[in-house]
Amino acid sequence: MEMNATVLADALTRLRRAHGQLGAVVNMIENGDECERVLIQLAAVSKALDRAGFKIISTGMRQCQAARERGEQPPLSEEQLEKLFLALS
Template sequence: MDATVLADALTRLKRAHGQLGGVIAMIENADDCERVLTQLAAVSKALDRAGFKIISTGLQQCQAARGRGEEPPISLERLEKLFMSLS
């Protein structure tokens, strides 16, 4: 997949990367449990959104390929399985 097409997902992943570093630092510094879990939930949500964005992009690419009469880069069945693995 082209990184330019997935710029939004990449931004989300970079944000999650930074948030995860913050969570690790919070745990190492014995920060408040509620604050740690709140930040961990934010990391999880960012990862989920990035995954769903990637799936969405894959669906668009499959549809575009079929519209051009080409074989899609991945089957819709495989995308469905990947989508279900995220939920």
């Protein structure tokens, strides 16, 4: 399945945000910040990554459904989509 930056703009936004948050977590650790603050920010990074992953999978599911409706072979099988979905959970 090809990745389309326009279609996945929301996922890209989430990934960029997570990238910045992760950099902040690294800086917090390097600067000896409090454990609780580091863990809160790390949880935010994790959640942003999860949401981006689910956005990508849901986009893939829509693309597969659209291909079926056009009578075309979908880019991914149901088994492939399920495997990708389970990899995130």
